[in-house]
Amino acid sequence: MDDFSTNRYAGNTMKQEPSHSGPFVNKHPDLWFEDGNIVIMAGDFFFNVHQGVLCRHSVPLTEAIDALKGDDKYARFLEGNIVLELDDNPKDLSPFLMALYDGVSHVKHNSQDFEIVSSILRLATKYAVEHVRNDILRGMSAIWPRNLSAWEFREADATDTTGVYKPRSIYPHPILVINLAKETGANELLPSAFYDLSRCAASEIATGYLPQGSSDRSQMHVLSDECLLNALRGREHASRFLSTFVVNELEGREPSQNCTHKNDTDPFRKRICQATFEATTFEILRDVNGVVFHRSSDPLFAIMDADLMQTRTDSTRLNLLHRACEACRLEFTASVDAAREEMWHKLPLWFGITDLQSWP
Structure with missing residues (x-):
């Protein structure tokens, strides 16, 4: 005998029985509604739900239900409700129906x-x-x-x-x-x-x-x-971008035209801003493998951190011995922001994502 009645008007409907003595209807505990009017079968799970809910939200499910009703000769029924069999994993179907x-x-x-x-x-x-x-x-x-x-x-x-x-x-x-x-x-x-x-x-x-x-x-x-x-x-593109940033924006960086120390007569003080950026370069390279922040190969963070080092006072990282003056720091911040935005815009190109309508 088939597990399902093929007679819409059959008086006896399938009953849940132990698996060792006959067919077993594994009713989903949260998606078996007593007033449901369609049973969805997926794998070995059964969901007694409402046709109106399915048809309200999904054209493909509406078409599947209409096709099922149009083929009444081969339709199967469970507890009086027509059965729609889907090839989905019940673990996927359950949260979807919910x-x-x-x-x-x-x-x-x-x-x-x-x-x-x-x-x-x-x-x-x-x-x-x-x-x-x-x-x-x-x-x-x-x-x-x-x-x-x-x-x-x-x-x-x-x-x-x-x-x-x-x-x-x-x-x-x-x-x-x-x-x-x-x-x-x-x-x-x-x-x-x-x-x-x-x-x-x-x-x-x-x-x-x-x-x-x-x-x-x-x-x-x-x-x-x-x-x-x-x-x-x-990954190679991103790494190369960071290297280029270090070379162009940190190594041998010239002080701002408005540098506070530009006209200082003391040679040491005159080079404070340049020395600060040289020290920043060393710190960035020192942490390239995530020694301090556990972030290996993260150019976006490394570029931002080069700027944050100019103002950081916490204990999460060795502080720079000297700080760049406000004019030099602001110019460097502008360079950092521009570089990070440029990098973000290039991500789709670098990772071969060509079918985006827009980015960002």
Whole structure:
């Protein structure tokens, strides 16, 4: 006997029974509504939901339901309701259906909820539920932003009170984000995700990401060959940009025309600003491997830090012996801001992201 009745008017409907004695209906605990009028089957899970909710939000699901009703001869029923079988993973389908009913305001866009975010975005894209897709992308854009100022807020949130940067404790790994963005066409997430990844060692980028606590190598998340090459090329571009900045803006930097010490008769005091920038160069190179702030290969931060060293008084880093005068410091700050904006604008080009409508 079939698991499902093929007679719309059959008096006996399928009952839940233990798996050892017959068919087993694995009803989803939160998405089996007693007043539901359509059963969705995904894998070995069953969801008794409402056709009106599905059809209100999704044209593809509406078409699938209409096609199912038009083929009554082969339709299957469970507890009197027609069954729509989908090829989705029930772990993906469950949060997606919950989003249709409850929205996504409860979803957090951190590392703990990333599987839920991924599931909703995949199926919202597949079933063309634009408002849910847009809500999810709006939340993700706070972590993978389009503009530099939002990136700075994101980085500050990942830095603890001692100045140690710990993004992996709160943000999902960028390889996960890159793969999800490519799968769902969310290309606006790619530049910042690729830049985040480029700060890892090249060997880590090539090896891939294994979720914490997992020893099963089959769970390894890797980039496609194209994305891997783009990530490594972009990493080289970013590193070269930092080197160029150090050479052009720090090494042998001339004092401002308005330098306070420009006309000083004391040779030592006359060179205070130049000596300050030379010391800054040394500090930047000294921390190129993240000795102080645990940020290896992070040109955006290194360029900003070159400016912050001129005013920093905390104990998170060795303080400069001397400070540049206000005129020289302000000119250098302007150079830093311009360089960082230029770098941010170049991220899509560096990482081979050519199908963005606009950036930033």
